[in-house]
Amino acid sequence: MNYRLLMRMVCDPRFGINRFDSYLFAREVAKQKKALDLETERQRSIRFLSHHFDCDAAAYLEEYKTSQFLKEYDETNAALLKQLGHLRATSSRFDCETLYLTVRAAKPQVVVETGVLYGAFSAHFLEALERNGGGQLICLDLPSPPGRPPQDALVPPRLRGRSKLVLGDTKDTLADVFKEAGSIDLFNHDSLHTFPHMMWEYLMAHRALKPGGVLTSHDVLAGRFHPNAFPTFTDALGYRHTIVRNYGIAIKPSDV
Numbered sequence: 001m002n003y004r005l006l007m008r009m010v011c012d013p014r015f016g017i018n019r020f021d022s023y024l025f026a027r028e029v030a031k032q033k034k035a036l037d038l039e040t041e042r043q044r045s046i047r048f049l050s051h052h053f054d055c056d057a058a059a060y061l062e063e064y065k066t067s068q069f070l071k072e073y074d075e076t077n078a079a080l081l082k083q084l085g086h087l088r089a090t091s092s093r094f095d096c097e098t099l100y101l102t103v104r105a106a107k108p109q110v111v112v113e114t115g116v117l118y119g120a121f122s123a124h125f126l127e128a129l130e131r132n133g134g135g136q137l138i139c140l141d142l143p144s145p146p147g148r149p150p151q152d153a154l155v156p157p158r159l160r161g162r163s164k165l166v167l168g169d170t171k172d173t174l175a176d177v178f179k180e181a182g183s184i185d186l187f188n189h190d191s192l193h194t195f196p197h198m199m200w201e202y203l204m205a206h207r208a209l210k211p212g213g214v215l216t217s218h219d220v221l222a223g224r225f226h227p228n229a230f231p232t233f234t235d236a237l238g239y240r241h242t243i244v245r246n247y248g249i250a251i252k253p254s255d256v
């Protein structure tokens with residue numbers, strides 16, 4: 001980008017420094033994602049999960065790829081795309097796959113996820129819990145604006161019984177959800193992707209997670225000039241962690 005364009009954007013009151021910052025962030029993250037080789041990313045998650053959960057994560061991948069669920073999910077996804085004309089902000093199929101493998105490997109009983117949108121991640125959580133043979137999912141999101149498809153639009157009806165939706169800003173709802181749940185096995189962040197909000201959700205989740213519990217997060221890539229919440233948090237608290245494309249997986253140590 002040339003200097004004159006940069007100055008025009010920063011000084012333009014309709015654009016301003018904050019939107020310019022978001023623009024730079026999005027541009028850098030898009031560049032990073034484009035440079036990644038998906039097969040390399042996939043192999044990293046298989047190695048990490050197989051090693052830390054003493055399982056054959058490659059077998060879970062095979063199970064996922066050949067599942068009836070995936071066919072169903074792709075059809076529902078295509079229908080929603082046709083209805084809306086776009087599926088902006090919905091998690092990519094690749095990140096959904098990594099989440100599925102994580103849940104199959106870690107076998108959580110109580111899962112809390114923030115940021116649901118149309119339920120791409122929820123559908124994958126619920127299918128993996130079903131295959132595990134048990135577990136419940138608590139989903140937190142803001143109320144949908146009028147006319148938006150519901151938070152379970154991408155979830156097959158047969159899986160909906162294992163989940164509960166809590167509406168409101170996580171700043172107002174998360175503490176009560178954790179209090180009611182007692183302790184949890186897996187927390188996934190995918191709500192507001194600002195450094196302070198991510199750090200706050202991670203810290204709240206850290207207190208609720210059992211030792212050895214799993215902290216996962218979407219949107220863990222950051223620009224060069226931005227602080228990156230996921231590695232900052234997991235390094236500070238000694239979680240073993242990896243990043244697979246734009247999805248972070250971390251395991252809470254037993255002694256913190």
Ligand SMILES: C[S@@+](CC[C@H](N)C(=O)[O-])C[C@H]1O[C@@H](n2cnc3c(N)ncnc32)[C@H](O)[C@@H]1O
Nearest residue numbers: 090091115117120121141142169170190191192
């Ligand atoms: C990136 S989308 C989530 C995508 C979703 N996980 C999926 O699998 O497609 C972000 C979601 O977070 C929700 N959100 C944003 N800020 C929030 C907050 N402070 N509290 C609760 N939900 C929030 C939005 O309503 C939106 O549905």
